[in-house]
Amino acid sequence: MAKPKKQPRPKAITPKGFRDYFGSEVTRRQEMLAQIARIYHLYGFDALETSAVETVEALGKFLPDVDRPNEGVFAWEEDGDWLALRYDMTAPLARVAAQYRQDLPSPYRRYTMGPVWRNEKPGPGRFRQFYQCDADTVGSASMAADAEICAMLADVLEAVGIARGDYIVRVNNRKVLNGVMEVAGLGAPEQEAERGIVLRAIDKLDRLGKDGVRALLGEGRKDESGDFTKGAGLSDDQADVVIGFVHARRETGAETLARLSELVGPSDVGRQGVDELGQIAELLEAQGYGPDRIVIDPSVVRGLGYYTGPVYEAELTFEILDEKGRPRQFGSVAGGGRYDDLVKRFTGQEVPATGVSIGVDRLLAALTAKGRFEGTEDGPVVVTVMDRARLADYQSMVAQLRAAGIRAELYLGNPKNFGNQLKYADKRAAPIAVIQGEDEAARGVVQIKDLKLGARLAAELSHEEWKDQPAQVEIPLERLVDEIRTRLG
Amino acid sequence: MAKPKKQPRPKAITPKGFRDYFGSEVTRRQEMLAQIARIYHLYGFDALETSAVETVEALGKFLPDVDRPNEGVFAWEEDGDWLALRYDMTAPLARVAAQYRQDLPSPYRRYTMGPVWRNEKPGPGRFRQFYQCDADTVGSASMAADAEICAMLADVLEAVGIARGDYIVRVNNRKVLNGVMEVAGLGAPEQEAERGIVLRAIDKLDRLGKDGVRALLGEGRKDESGDFTKGAGLSDDQADVVIGFVHARRETGAETLARLSELVGPSDVGRQGVDELGQIAELLEAQGYGPDRIVIDPSVVRGLGYYTGPVYEAELTFEILDEKGRPRQFGSVAGGGRYDDLVKRFTGQEVPATGVSIGVDRLLAALTAKGRFEGTEDGPVVVTVMDRARLADYQSMVAQLRAAGIRAELYLGNPKNFGNQLKYADKRAAPIAVIQGEDEAARGVVQIKDLKLGARLAAELSHEEWKDQPAQVEIPLERLVDEIRTRLG
Incomplete structure (x- = not known):
C-alpha cells in the first residue's frame, strides 16, 4: 500500500503587510487609548464599537480619498453578499447613524477606537491593519461642535503626555478656500477637477514647499524620481490668489480673519466660511483655548474630498531626527473636519457631521520620541x-x-x-x-x-x-x- | 440625453450575524477586560496582539472542534494567497510561538484579548464576531503551569466581581479518561471515533443528564426534535465503566484521586493522568486554593479534540432564571487545558502548552445577572x-x-x-x-x-x-x- 502523501508544513508567518504586537507595544497603546477615551467621555462622547465586517454596499467600495481611487478594501463573497473589513471609522458611523436614527440622541456624539484594514501595498512602517481613534458629532450644524472637537483634541494631547507648547491645533474652513477659488475664477461646476488639484497641492505644502505647490498650481511638477504630476493649469495671477490664501495667517486670529475677508471679497461661500471661522475663534476663546494651543491657519486644507466646512489638524511642533539624522518637526498626528453628505447616501437626508481621527501609531511614536517610555519595563x-x-x-x-x-x-x-x-x-x-x-x-x-x-x-x-x-x-x-x-x- | 441611471441607496444594516455595541456595552467590557489583564499581568503573562488576518495555511482551514467539522472561517483570496480572519486565539498563538521561537522567552506566558470571527450560522445570542480573552503558557510540560492557570482563573473571577462561593474551577485530566477507556476496552488505535463520541457524550452531561449520556454511550439518542445522534455502541458493562468515571468525584480531592486510581487500574496512561492530577492538587494547596475555589472533578472533559492532559473549566454556581423563568445554574464561563501538538504543525517539534479561554460575553452577562451594573449610568x-x-x-x-x-x-x-x-x-x-x-x-x-x-x-x-x-x-x-x-x- 502506498504511504499517504505527507502534507507540507505550513509556514509560520504573518500575511504580507500585517504584524504582531508584543508586551509593552500592546499595553502602552492600551494605556494611551484609555487616556484618550477618558477625555472623550468627559466631553460627553459615548463609546461605539461597530462590527469589523460591513457589507460592501454599506461601506462604499473604495476609500473616499480622491487622490487614491484604486486603493481598496479586503472583501469577499458570502452567500451572495459581498462583505468587507472596514477601512476607516467614518463609513461605519454613517451606517450606524442611518440604521439607528430613531434611537440615537440627536446630536449624537460618539467615539470609537479599534483596528481598520486597508488593502494597500504595504511598505516600511505602513501596515494593512492599524488603529484609529475617532470622535465625531453627527446631527449638529453648529460651529460649537467643531470648536469643541478642536478643544478636545488639545486636551487629549495633553492627557497622553504631550506638553503645552509641543503641539498646535490648526483650524481652517473649506468654504474660505472655495471662496478664494471663486475669486481666482475657479468656481464653475465644471472646474471641480482643477479645484481638487489645488486642494491636494496645498495639502502638500509641508512636503513640497512653496515652489512645489506653485508648480502644481500651474503646469505640473516633476518629482525627484522624474515622475510628472499634472498641475491645475492656473495662470500666474490665479496662482497668486491661491498662494495668497495659503499665507494669509497673521499674528493674531482677528488679523488672520480680516485678511481672509479681504481675500474672499464678494464670494458668498467665502464670507460664510470666514464667519464660521470667526464663530469658532470666539467659542474657543470663551473656553480659554488661546493661540498657544489652537490657531486659525489657512494653510491647513486636509486632502480628503468630502470635507465641506471647518477642517482641523493637530501637529506636534517639537523636532525629531529623521531616518537620515536630520532634525525635522514631528508633524501631524490627528485631523478632521466637517462632512455633510455621508449619511445622505443611506437616507437621502443631509445630516451635518464633524469629527476627528487620531493616528494612534503616529501618536505612540511621538510619545516614544519624547522619551515617555524611557528604559525598559521591569519583568516579573x-x-x-x-x-x-x-x-x-x-x-x-x-x-x-x-x-x-x-x-x-x-x-x-x-x-x-x-x-x-x-x-x-x-x-x-x-x-x-x-x-x-x-x-x-x-x-x-x-x-x-x-x-x-x-x-x-x-x-x-x-x-x-x-x-x-x-x-x-x-x-x-x-x-x-x-x-x-x-x-x- | 438620457439621464444617468440613479444608483439605489445602500441599506444601512450590519451584515447578518454581526452587531454593534453602544456606550456602556463597550465601556463595561473594557473595564472587565482591564481587570482580567491586571491579574494576567500579575501572574507574569505578557500581552500579545496578533493580526486579525492570518494565512489560511497558518490558521488551518477549520475549527479544531471535531464535533463541528463543517463550520469555517471567513476567507478570501489575495494575490494568490488565501487569507482568513482568525477564529480563535490559539491558532495564532501556535503560529507566533513557531515564528518567533528564537526570540521569545521559553516558557512563554502570554495573554491576549480581542475579537474572533466564525463563519457559522448565526442564531439568538450567537454572533459571527465575539471577544475572546486567553492566557496560555507555551513550552512548559510542568503541571505547575496548569495549576497556575487554574489559580489565576479563580483570581480573575474574583477580580471582576464574582464572589467566592459563586464560582468553582473544576479540573480533570484527559489521560485519566483515556485510561478508563483502555479499561473499558476502547483503547485500540482504530477506536478513535468511538472515543470521540464518548468524549462528547460526557461533555454534554450537564445538558442531557445521565440517561442522555448513557444513550449516547450505547446505540444513540433521539432528541426532542426527533433527530437521531449515533452513539458509541458501548456494551452496558463498558458504559458502566465510563459512567463510573464521570461520577468518581468524592468528598475530598484525596478521595477522588484514590477512586480514580482504582478506575484506571493498570493503565499506564491512566496512572500518569492520576499522578498529574495529584501534582496539581498539591501545587494548588501550597498556593492556598482550597476546594471552595478549585476541585478535581472527573465529569469535566471539554469537548475539543486537541487536549492531551489536564482540562479545566470555570463554572458560575449561582442561579439565574432562564428564558422560561425557570431557575438554573449560570454555568461555564471559561475553559481550557493542555495541548501539545499545535506548534508541531509548523516546526515538527512537539511543544507542550496549556491555556484558558474566557468567554467574555458570557462573563459580562453573568456580572449583569449578579446586578453588578444596577441602574443606568448617568449621562453628562x-x-x-x-x-x-x-x-x-x-x-x-x-x-x-x-x-x-x-x-x-x-x-x-x-x-x-x-x-x-x-x-x-x-x-x-x-x-x-x-x-x-x-x-x-x-x-x-x-x-x-x-x-x-x-x-x-x-x-x-x-x-x-x-x-x-x-x-x-x-x-x-x-x-x-x-x-x-x-x-x-
Missing part, C-alpha cells in the same frame, strides 16, 4: 527551581508575592540546568531572582539576587569589587515579600 | 441654549464643568424649541440640565434643573407637592461647578 520576579521535588514550596513563594501585588512567576521550564533559569530571568527582564537550595530550605532562608542592581554594579564597579556580589543577599523566608517590596521601591 | 450634564447669540457663554460653562472633571456637554442641536433640549437631556440620561435665559444672564445667575431628583420626586410625591419644583434651583453663576459637584455627589 522569577522564583527559580533548585530542587524539583519542592515545586510546591517555590509555588507558594510565588503565590505570596502575587498576593502582595508583586508581579511574579515560577520558572516553568526544565529545571535541570540552573544557568538556563538565570538566562530566562534575564530574558524576562526580571528585576529579582529568588533562589532556595536544599541547604537554604533547611535553614529557612532564601537568596535574593537583585538582577537590576547587579547589572548596575557590574557596569559601575571593577571586577574585584563586583565579585563580592553585594547584589545577592540571604534573608529569612518570612521576610521574602517585604525584602522584595523594598527593593522594587 | 447638559447645558441648554436659551439664547443663540450667547453660545460662547454657554460653552464657557461647559468648559468650566469639564475642567472640574464633570462630564458635560452643550446642546448642539437647533436651539429653537426648548422642549426638544429637555427631551435631549432625558435621552442622554443627563442628571442635571443647566438653563440661563436673558433675565438670568442679566442677574448673573443660572437655573439648575436636577433631572434625577426631579424624576424621583415625581415618582414619590403627589402632583401638588411636585409642582413647587424643588428640583430646580437658581444659583449665582460663579457657584455653578460647586453646586453641580455637590448634587452629583
